[in-house]
């Protein structure tokens with residue numbers, strides 16, 4: 298005998314799979330048993346990938362990572378009560394960064410709500426304005442399931458998560474939706490017969506009309522690419538004859554217009570001071586210079602709406618458009634290859650590059666000085682040396698360099714150097730993403746970061762989702778590397794737990810361990826507040842043995858204290874996930 302709960306669960310999962318869903322993340326629970334058991338059957342049948350996590354917080358961010366990589370809404374199934382609320386951080390991040398996700402929360406039927414029933418709270422609407430679409434489905438009753446109605450509901454959920462309505466028109470931004478489903482006893486039956494597959498993936502065509510952008514006659518436009526801006530930003534910069542400021546997770550950090558050391562240039566009256574128009578793609582979050590430019594008087598701001606819920610408009614004065622199309626004709630500027638545009642872009646690009654080189658040299662010199670006299674091979678003078686002696690000196694210096702402890706800059710450079718377009722790079726919030734943003738050159742590496750709300754939570758789970766989806770879908774996919782601070786790792790350490798039977802991700806977690814949150818050492822108040830208080834409540838020191846954590850979770854562990862060890866650790870082959878600890882000084 299089968300139960301209405303199981304019949305409904307089978308119909309719902311079949312419909313979600315037909316609508317294009319590929320990944321289901323679930324955590325154990327009683328009220329959700331019909332959904333979980335049905336999901337297991339669909340996985341056996343090869344119609345869905347199922348990922349099981351004990352902690353719904355991990356499950357939520359895993360679903361976010363899977364969807365960020367595939368672009369397809371992932372489904373996350375929970376039981377009732379606090380289990381649902383544990384998804385809240387991931388749901389908020391998905392809302393603000395525009396990642397499609399379908400929460401399927403199991404609930405008590407109406408007769409059991411509002412009377413103090415065990416594990417029962419008000420679940421529909423729990424996520425408030427972070428979900429744009431919520432349905433509260435009544436508990437299925439005995440009798441045949443209305444498959445057509447379930448199919449319509451599933452298609453609507455997928456379409457809404459993708460930012461469209463079920464007719465394919467674009468209504469709102471991408472993001473999370475909630476399907477709350479009540480179940481009555483019996484909560485499931487062992488017998489499962491899967492409905493046949495009728496694949497018809499929901500497609501949402503973004504029906505956006507591009508707005509025309511005129512090329513300026515006297516060049517004064519700057520293109521800013523914030524998080525997830527995508528390659529359109531780079532193309533627009535070229536078409537407009539404008540320099541390109543592209544954050545490290547913009548997906549637009551490449552091309553001939555890319556500007557290095559943009560912070561210093563934006564602060565400079567001769568560069569930032571001359572900008573009269575800014576075209577913003579994506580969601581900029583990493584510097585104070587960009588919001589300050591966008592709020593300055595006399596600067597026209599055009600914002601191309603990004604995937605997240607809110608358009609980035611710090612001055613509340615931007616012209617927000619859905620897409621842009623560069624129009625050379627109406628401004629009378631036939632080509633941006635004229636002297637004026639070439640000079641405008643060239644100054645930004647060349648000066649930025651020189652600044653970056655100068656900074657790198659200054660850092661190398663200060664390290665040489667710290668190594669002591671003669672360390673750089675120049676103190677003794679090279680006059681009269683034989684070629685062999687010079688070569689020996691050069692090698693000695695190289696070896697010395699490789700034995701040096703790893704600085705944040707060296708860590709950022711090493712990670713960028715070893716990563717290629719077939720790899721994935723995930724960057725946690727805090728100092729290290731800013732370090733990369735300040736120094737790494739252009740390169741087409743897929744970079745992800747949870748910049749919707751820039752939380753330090755869920756980073757390991759998000760990276761796991763990206764690793765699992767990329768290694769499944771792309772036979773050429775390389776390694777996923779996630780760079781985190783120590784507190785960011787410890788916040789999400791539970792996501793290192795991979796139960797038996799779970800696919801092990803090809804993941805390197807690279808943790809820059811400085812014993813606490815050193816980002817707060819840079820707060821203005823650190824200059825005047827008591828150092829003890831700052832350490833206790835902001836830095837939050839710890840002495841966790843990370844190697845023991847790796848052992849506990851069955852991960853490999855490598856300590857990389859020098860640059861040579863780091864280079865080796867990043868390119869070594871591992872069987873499954875690895876934790877690479879890089880000691881950093883506070």
Ligand SMILES: Cc1ncc(C[n+]2csc(CCOP(=O)(O)OP(=O)(O)O)c2C)c(N)n1
Pocket residue numbers: 726727728729751752753754781782783784785786809811813814815816817
């Ligand atoms: C969920 C959440 N809680 C708190 C914060 C505030 N926060 C930002 S950075 C940070 C410390 C990060 O420390 P760590 O990961 O060690 O990086 P470090 O700055 O030391 O490189 C905290 C607590 C946040 N962004 N998200």
Ligand SMILES: [Mg+2]
Pocket residue numbers: 782783784809810811812813814815
């Ligand atoms: Mg730290």
